[in-house]
Amino acid sequence: MAHKYKDKESGVVLTFGGQWVSWTHTALAYSAFLSALFIGVALHYHKIVENEWFSYPQEWFPSVSATIGDRYPERSIFMLFIAITSGPRFALVGLFYLLTARPGHVLPKAVAISGVVRTLTCGGWTYITSTDDHNWHDILMISYLVFTIPWTAGCLALSPPNAKAIKYRKWLAGAFFGTLVPLIYFFIQHKVHRIPGAYTIYAFFEWALILFDVGFDAVTALDFNTFEVVIRDVKGASKGVNTSSVPTAVLEKEKETATASVFATGYHLGDALNIASDVYHGFVFWSILTSLGVVIWYFPLWHMGISGYEALVMSTISPALLGMKPLRSLVIRNQRVTHLLSLTGLLAYLVTDPVYRLFTVGFGVWMGCLGWAATFYSDSAHPARLEARILAWTIGLLMSSVAKFAWYTNNPIWPIMHAENGGWNGTGLALAVLAALRFTRRASMQADNTTDKSGSALLPALGLGGMLFALHSLLSDTSTMILWVWDGYPIRGPVSNVHAWYTIAAMTGGLLIGVYRPGAVASWTAYGIGSTGAAMLTLYSEWFGYYGALILTTYLMAVSLPIIGNAAKKSPATTFGLGFFIYNFLVLFHVWVVAYAFVPGGPLVREHTDWVMITTMLLIGAGVFDIISQKPSSRKKVVERRRASAWGHRRYHVGVLGALNVLFLCANFLRFPTNDYKPYHEKDRLFTAGIWTIHFSLDNDMWSSEYRMRDLIKEMEVDVIGLLESDLQRVIMGNRDTTQFLAEDLGMYVDYGPGPNKHTWGAALLSKFPILNSTHHLLPSPVGELAPAIHATLDVYGTLVDVFVFHSGQEEDPEDRRLQSEYLAKLMGSSPRPSVLLSYLVTRPLDGNYNNYVSDVSGMHDVDPSDWDRWCEYILFKGLRRTGYARVSRSTITDTELQVAKFVVPKTELEGAVARHLGADLRNKQVQEHEVAPGWRFPAIFKGEGVRGHRYHVFDEPRYYNY
Incomplete structure (x- = not known):
């Protein structure tokens, strides 16, 4: 029986069981939400089921936020109950800490802190609704979800040996996090695809989260019956005594199973810092390696051919020096020096001259590859330590991919970044120095005598080279493979700023499989599954591709x-010297399939991404074959040694993986599309269209140019713009996507155009108006490079307008350009709608192929036939005013300059007919600026000297027309 202390001598006036704290919290929390729901449905049903797109009857169940945040009196009643709930909530966190605290254990304190912060953020998002302040509501909501993860995991890890409590916690935690998947799916269906009824289904999952969340905390009632408030432990559970009839060993085993043994032993802050430093040092290596291609690409880009600087791609083969035993011993004994010297790759942003910046990065890559190869080789004598490395x-x-997503596919510590374009170079360098010092804290294992003499090192080198290339080319950015399967509008597959986490989840899952099921990974079955995934990605588009x-991602990380x-x-x-050489060969191979016009022998591999993928998988297969061909007893021994000795670091690495996934989801939430895309001059039914060749988003001084492009496009009030030379999804270009930043920052829809597996230099379309449909074209190119085109239909003020974005072939291939001009003329002529061509034509005005583009076949007119000073960029139109x-x-x-034109969409069929049949003399008659409406004029800030080096030029001012 529980002791009762109600006598006056003890000083106790009132006692009650600790479980009543849990029951009170549960009752008040459920009352807060359910009372708001019942009152809201009774008083404001049609109001709270209505959302930004639909109302009753398409939507018929309210979301949590609409129920608790918008109406009186339900909002007031909800807040009253939530305020009362705060007391039991803090008491619940405090009692759980008292129940689980042990001398010298950090985890109970960390869980208690997460519980307190979680409670405070709960008050934040419930009292600051989205109606009050949308940004702070979202920030506090995200913070609440973030701190729910350590609270949930911590409660599972610290759960007393109580079979029923452990079971309920497992079920409720699984239900809570499992519900997030359909929740996000139906939110996307509502927000992005605008499907009627999707928000109602989303609302059910949102309410389910509330029920599961409160229910998880309610389980503490099964633990708190050991407490009696005053507070006195009457059953000894806080001392670790088993109060259940089930043996303690059995319960502890069940708890380990519930938490995948991640929390099997205590946590130590020093060990956690060690693992965090190691991972950050790995992030630094990948940051420097992935930056090498970008700074090399700058030179052939500006030389328009091979520059000679491409030789620095061989900076990675430095491990070949380890073949010399004295040098190998020197490097192994001085790994700290080697790894610190590799950080010069981060210092490169301070070097303004592009040539010297390239050499600085090359030196950093050289030392980084040498240092990591020596570290792997040295630590191979200790399986657990090697696995940790x-x-x-x-x-x-994975961290590099997370950082690139948060920075819109740029890495914040790359040498093409600095403070002016969003770089965090100084901060990243300071952390890198600390991480490198901690990474090299332990003496090397001196593995010179542990080299495996059996078998050849050739097969492992082949496997390593293929694996390195696959990881870099496909997984160094979460949007790369999404753009491989992108096929235009309407959206029928994943999009980068909504679904990219699936790639991170697959990478995480692959690593966990590789750690916990190593035998299953190094098998022909797993290789077959990975190869199937590679084939699906290469041959198919949209969701199936x-x-x-995702299958390939999981396999690559695991293997x-x-x-x-x-x-x-x-x-x-x-293994590492030859492996990196093979990696370099594949890097060049996958560039040559599109750059075949500029390299010797290029036509032999033109447009053969499939060959690149086949070669990569065959090389990985060679590495798998070498592992499988080893003696079974030796493989089994290695696996057993790893399993027995590796728990110490694994739980920290799993924690880092969890933290990185949470950070990615936070960035994902902040980048989620708003669909609040408004043109600049809606009242005038006017839109400004532009064409710009962006030269792969590297400016003349080798800095990433997205911010500067954004500023000019915004200040020119461009509503629709075609971007050319915009496909950056290759190793040599950094696996970037400029259109993501521009579209999200400027509030525009985006069509990336033909993907990186379509072998073009890229064509993209950004629009303030909804893109209803888009088709990608690869125009005839029997000799030269492929010419990409986008044919998109936009909803412009309720009128369907076709926009064509096109990049013609090179000057050296006249037959290609002629065939392309005829193809595009027919394509434009097939559209009966008002149309605009935003293009790079490689022809002189009024001459040659120009007369195919501007012809009766196409029905298109030149935006200004009198502009004689053009060779590449042209804007054509029909059926518009x-x-x-202007040229800027x-x-x-x-x-290349930015060319822009302003058009007014006809209000009636009669206006459209006039626009189509107006004579050239009237159509091209120019007027003065003061003769056009103020809303039709170009921004004045670019007149004269302009701003930031941008001004109206050639004509020195914009041109205006009377119709």
């Missing part, structure tokens, strides 16, 4: 552990 390196890749991408582990035991000069045309100097952003 491999995990730090692979999770570093992306499913293949990286055994492949690197096997390579580390062989001669490092062969053109009111203005580029400053140092790119090598």
